[in-house]
Amino acid sequence: MKTRGLISTLPILLLALVLSCSVKKYIPEGEFLYTGAKLEVNTEEKTQGLDEIKEELEDLLRPKPNKKFLGMYVKLWAHYKGSQDSAGFVNRFLNKKIGEEPVYFSQVDPSRTEELIVNRLENRGFFYSMSNSEVTRKKQYAHVNYTANISVPYRLSELIVERDSMEIDREIIDMMQETLLDSGSRFDLNTLNAERVRIDSTLKVKGYYNFNNDFLIFEADTNISDSLRLFKLYLRLKKNVPTNGIIPYTIDTINVFPNYSIDEDGEKLDTTVVDDKNFIQGNLVFKPKLLNEYILIENGQRYDPKLSRLSSNRLSSIGNYKFVNLRYEELANSDSLGHLKANFYLSPMTKRSVRAELLAVSKSNNFAGPALNIVYRNRNLFKGGETLNVTAQVGYEFQVAGGADRKGLQSLQLGLGADLIIPRVIFFVPVNEKFSYSVPKTKIGIGTEYLSRGGLYTLNSLSTNFGYLWNANQYAYHEINPISLNVVNLSNTSPEFDQILADNPFLQRSFEQNFIAGINYTFHYNKLNDRFRTHAYFLGLGLDFAGNTIHLIDQISKKDDGKFLGLEYAQYGKIDLDLRYHFNIDKDQTIATRLFAGMGMPFGNSQSLPYIKQYFSGGPNSVRAFRIRSIGPGTYRPDDFDVNSYFDQTGDIRFEGNIEYRFPIVSLLKGALFMDAGNIWLINENEALPGGKFTSSWWDELAVGTGVGLRVDIQFFVIRFDLATPIRIPYLPEGERWSNSFDFGSKSWRKENLIFNFAIGYPF
Structure with missing residues (x-):
């Protein structure tokens, strides 16, 4: 179906939906559908915090009316249709999933609501306030207008703490120097309760194990002056408080x-x-x-x-x-x-455990294959809380589609690594740490990896690191590795791959930097895990510096040949910033956003970042409407899109933004609508990659895609399927980059423009 045809039929579909969602005919005779209430607030003088007070009063307007969508009672209509004796399967299903019981005016008690409004105002210090209501009935609908007339509030003239000779009385008097109850403040029951909680918490810290805030009582005296609206406040312990409740x-x-x-x-x-x-x-x-x-x-x-x-x-x-x-x-x-x-x-916990994971890997560049991960864990290895993790990985991928020029392409990856995590600080001199929230841990890691990229090259790497990690509180996480070493050996290169390197000197240099020695730091501040938080966010910061110490030694020794132990070493600085914000509409609906910015700067001994440190864009956790590693840099486009082109499509700068609306469908099945944008760029000009350098018009070189997704959400395990299409292609000529046609009926269009992604976990 062409987009033009879809747009032309859209008004007809909307009209049919409006007509079908009318609920008036279902309202029983003698009943009125409750459409809600409005509140008008009148004050005798300017009142501080009036908006907050009005919001609190509006929350008392119960019950809440039936919800509308685009002016229609869709959920109520689903209930009416699905509750009929002759309802079909579809209507019963809709009623079960989205149906909403009707709210009639007979369920509303305006006089009771008036009492609640007056009571709430008195709790806030507005004594002798008044409230009234007016009901409007029209056809089969009813609405209520409430009016709250707020009086001048009573304000605190003096706070008096009644005391005895006990130690707890002296403690309470000392605490009142930081009281929440300032002279002239409005009477407020919430503030009084908060003050009792504050005193209780402070006394607990001072040793009062059995104290309870219910032992405290506030008494207000308003008989000072009716015209001035002042009151005295007395704080004392209740009578008959148990003895063990008031001793430390x-x-x-x-x-x-x-x-x-x-x-x-x-x-x-x-x-x-x-x-x-x-x-x-x-x-x-x-x-x-x-x-x-x-x-x-x-x-x-x-x-x-x-x-x-x-x-x-x-x-x-x-x-x-x-x-x-x-x-x-x-x-x-x-x-x-x-x-x-x-x-x-x-x-x-169990001292030893083994976990094996057999995975089926599928990538958007048509590579697929099995993978096996085995993790052995030994806890409390030396009877000091140490944990040893040994990980083995085996992965095999092959090209499942893509034409005759791509047949026989395959990849074999083997990995073996070990981490020893020690729950204390190991340093050259003793460190008596007293991190209050959690214990800093020392992490020592070593690993090796073998990668054979079918007939192109073999890559062997050996890495080791030494560092520390800790949680400053329940949200903040730090990790620093003052020692991070990586040795890479490229071998068994084919003539085809040698030609790729010869055509791109920058790429060749990135593979020649065999030795990476540096320091890196990671910081996370994460409040996304609290599903009851309306506004949740995540901040991630990564810093990575390499080669500077070795370069300084070279300069001091006047060797300065760019090599260490006979190996070319890399010199660069790199910073990543990851910002995420989730707006949780309710427990099942979320608008999730992410903004990622990263930049690596080669300098000194390096003209480009090491290949394993470069950025790429596209794929299931990036811009999902483009295949993995298929975007950029900048407006660059390889002459031929094949498996070899992705070597060139890496960069020194990465910028991406994502927005995704997540919603429930049925049981464990969730849905998503999303849009992604991003690209990568080069710091230095590379003649082999025209259009790849970062310029002031970078925003005009962003790739943009949109799509839909399904998620199987099983508590902490999520299987994700995304189907996306590009709507802005950066390598097209200016003025032609936005897509203006979507021919879903064309097989060739679907093959080139519909990208399917399969992944584990949410992308952000």
Whole structure:
């Protein structure tokens, strides 16, 4: 079907939908469909925070009317049609999935709503306010208009704390220096409750283990002056508060069970004392001296819920324990203080595990094949929380389509790597870290990879790194690798690939940089995981610098031949910025956006970035309407699109933007509508890639695509299918880059313009 034909029939389809979604004929006789309410607010004087107050009052206008879409009661219509005795399968299905029960005026109680409005205003300090309503009925619909007349608010003249001779009274008086209740502030029940919570939290930190904010009471005296609208506020403890609720507690005993199990035989347990903490275990499972470093509470300290929570977080962050439970027991004592025993019950995870993943890989450039990943994990390797991960990878790909010139193309990839993660800082000198939220970890990694690109070349690489990673809080993650080494060896090159390198000196230089030595840093600030947050965001920052230390040594030694241990080394700086914002309309609907910007700058010993560090664009996690590695750089287009062209389609700069609307379809099946835009560019001019250099008109060289997607969302596992088409092609002549026809009926058009992507997980 041509786009022109679709556009011409669109008004007819919309008219048919409008006519079909009329619900008036379904409204029972004697009933009125409730269409909602409006609220008018009148004040005697300028009121601070009036918009917030009005929004709070509007939330009281219940019930909420039936929802509309483009002015139509689509969900209500689906309910009416699907509830009929003669309803067919389609109407019953629509009613089950999107149907909405009707809201009639008989369910509305305006007088009750008026009372709620007045009550809410009194809670906000607007005593003697008034509210009224007016009902409008028209045909079979009813609407309510509410009016709230807000009085002059009462304001605080004096705050008085009633005191006794107890220690807790002195503590509360000291806390009132930072009170939320300032002189002249409006009476507000929410503020009073917040003040009680603040006092409760502060007292808990000072050791008041059994205190509760319900022990506090505020009493307001408004009999000062009716004309001035002032009130005095009295704060005191309630009568008959239990004694153990108003005394501070200290920690007298700390027991730690590093290998806790309900089946554990108590007679076989031994106790080791470190810093007045009792580590109780049978066979040695975790070295007490090391485990002691994760616990922030100490004997003789007053109870502190913050230190208790952070101690549990730190123990959990080791990565060896399935459950970490801290339980306090009150100890009997005759003095004026309370006494506690802290028990840490730590339940270890399975020490050794093996996970195997058999994957079927399909790429948008028509490569497909099987892959096998095997991961062996050994936890608590040296009885200090260390985790050893050994990973083996095998992957085979072959060209499944693409013409006679691409037959026989294949790729074999083998990989073996190991990471040792140590839950403490390993440095040349002892580091007594006390990161409160979680424990910094030292990571040592080594790996090797073999890649045979069918008949073109063989690439062998060896990498190693040493660094640290930690969570500053539940959202912020840091990782820094002061030592990052990578050695790459290109061999068994074919005459065809040698010619590719000869035609592009920049590409040749990027493959010749066999040694990469540098430092890299990664930072993530992630609030996307909270599905109940309306506005969620993610910030990712990556920094990567290589070759500078070696270059400095070369200059000092006056060698400066661009080689280290006989290998060409790379010198560059690279920065990546990843910004994501999710607007969660409700728990099932999300508008997800992403903006990615990255730039690598070769300098000194290098004219281009190493090939493995360069950017590419297109594919299932990029601009999905273009095949992987098929965009750019800039307006460059290879003479022939074949498997060899993607070597040239990399760059030093990458810029991409994405927007995606995610919505439910049925059960585990989700849908998506998306649009992507982006491209890559070169820092330096490359005659072999005309149009590839970054210029001031970069925005006119963006590739743009749009499409639809299906997701099978099984909790933490998502299988994704995306079908996309380009709507702006950067390598076409200026003025012709926007697509203006979509011939879905043409097989040749579909082959060239419909790109199918299969992937695991959401793209952003």
